Amino acid sequence: MAVPSDIIIIGAGPTGLIAAEWLARSGRRVAIHERMPSPARKFLMAGRGGLNLTHSEDLLAFLGRYGPARAFLEPALRAFTPQDLRDWAEGLGQKTFVGSSGRIFPESFKASPLLRAWLARLGELGVTLHARSQWTGWESEGVLAFKEADGSTTRLRPRATLLALGGASWPRLGSDGGWAPLLRAKGIGISELAPSNSGVEIRWSAVFREKFAGEPLKRIAVGLGEESRRGEAVITEQGLEGGVIYALSRPIREAIAFHGQARLWIDLRPDTDEGALVKLLARPRGGQSFSTFLRKALKLSPATVSLLREAAGNQLPDDAASLARLIKQVPLTAVSQRGLERAISTAGGVALAEIDRHYMLHKLPGVFVAGEMLDWEAPTGGYLLQACFASGIAAAKGIEAWLARSPGNVAP
Template sequence: MKAAIIGAGPAGLAAAEVLSEAGVAVTVLDRMPSPARKLLMAGRGGLNLTHTEPLDLFLSRYGAARARLEPAVRAFPPEAIRTWCGGLGQETFAGSSGRVFPRAMKAAPLLRAWLARLGERKVTLLSRHAWAGWDAAGGLLFNRPDPEPLVLRPDATLLALGGASWPRLGSDGGWAPLLAARGVALAPFAPANSGILIPWSAHLRDRFAGTPLKRIALSFGGRTVRGEAVITAAGLEGGAVYALSAAIRDAVAAEGEAVVTLDLRPDMTADEVARRVAAPRRGQSLSNHLRRHLALPPAVIGLLREGEAPPETAIKGLKLRVTGVAGLERAISSAGGIRLEELDEHYAFRRLPGVFAAGEMLDWEAPTGGHLLTACFATGRAAARGMLRAMVG
């Protein structure tokens, strides 16, 4: 039995592991010079693999896609990911937030061990092979450095080419027209886990772009997220922002803009903040007064001047106007892609015999916190089981 996997990211490599373990001859093809580039980029921030929160809560993070993703995630849940990492010699730990990381805090050691295991199982990895669709006889067509394109006719095919975020790392959504031409229904790509765009004053943008905001709380649509953010020249980025970015994105698309609320001292009650603001100034400027009594750094004081309310009253509820979200070129992940109804419960296309799909190609999204990688691992493995089922009849 022969299987072709197009895309050497987490979903594709996870599928290759399941298939090769079952004795299938696996060829993994990727258009980039080396595999799993987006995984390596994620590793620069420590590589958040999964999360320790209760599984039902974990699954709720997938929103409307939960029902479709749940069987795959339950078959390879967060604890299984930690065990799998340990089997590759990469022990994990959970941080105070429940997020799980490899102890090395890098992706490279894990990826090297993973590729070594696949190599021992005779998995063939072909880089610089760009999928170009199917030839007239139904074979998989690949453009490559060699003048002659490569044509493969496997017993089963997995598409795991990623979504459309960070296109310079390989997942540029270029596969969408190939599937659309075959009648596959696709949802438009949209940035997910992205920064938000705020029309800062020139003063704030020029002086404080790149400044982190520690221990803040961001609210939108009835939900509040505590965490950190970073002031950028265009707006805000960071974990607290990403957690709300999907709702903000949809609101901006519907209304043209949105208003978020920033609590700059979430550890203090409104009464405590008011008491400190009301303390005698004794000739101090407002900036120095706020810095002395509330330990507000210059960037936060600058932010207070961006809202319409007086700075001293906006500390617990700074209203900021959002005009958009950062584009796919900077988004951590993407929404859109292959509509889930195009696939059966085994991740096989209903209208493309012998072809399966997994990972971020599918139309689902989730917040950061390990949910993205977990679903990529899980759907890759689930699709591989579907391929095995199809090949053995």
């Protein structure tokens, strides 16, 4: 028999938790169901790297990071800005600071103190959290079904439902994309879930891979066609990882899908033009080996010198002009992206055309979707979490509006 309820949120990541807080502050009875033993596991893992909450750059530049999804996300991001997120964290006793790159972190540099304070607040607001409770879909008459840890089934018929189940990256932490078949069965359009903010696989030679895996490539630019980004990367046994690679996730993914590979180029000295490099390379080497000369004249690390040799088939150009050109555009071929099990985030998801401006599904009135389930992506740097928080609050506002318009309705 269905148990009456008010609002059910499925998924206890940042999107679901912030929506629950917003709704509970409005006096709504909110229950969160989470299939994992504890909430916000991916959020906690992000905290191992310092928990990059958001970014301090100008809002217009910030909004531009969301690419094609900007038009849809902008109202939510303007309603809950990076400064609002900082104020919220400080309200939980977690002061923040701006790092040298403009990224914003808690002063504790951890996620766990913030999460503990957040869960305590939710408890005080009357939000109930049901762990090990896996949503298995809808039963007849609009009833949500949940498989519990003891094998039993709980059936609930809320007045509104928020789906905040995350994408499909790092599935061992809880978000495995298992919701996709349940929504497709209801006729909801879903773009294929694919890795975003993911490393690339490059077929290194055995010698290069064994000697330089783990070495950083600092202060570089990486490009694909006319699109490029500056930052850092790390050589791995499989290829390349790092922020500058992640920032090109979408064009890399599209190139691989269309051509079967992505032809990247790396500028090892983006702050020095080609002409200046030619002059430096034309200097006498004296008794130095070629590698030593390159390291000293251009301050190239052993890894970058070997990367040049790797890209040139171990035959570096003899003349300064050709070598300068190679340094400015080291060609590399990415044959694939790392899989969802290692990607930081997910591209694809519920098509934005499937929801209205209040984040409610057109085909399922009273059912809302927010966070990484939706078809948007953004680079690392705080943009991911900011949009998850902002969309969660936008969906919570949508639920409030829905309940105000339809006080007697229940979600289908």
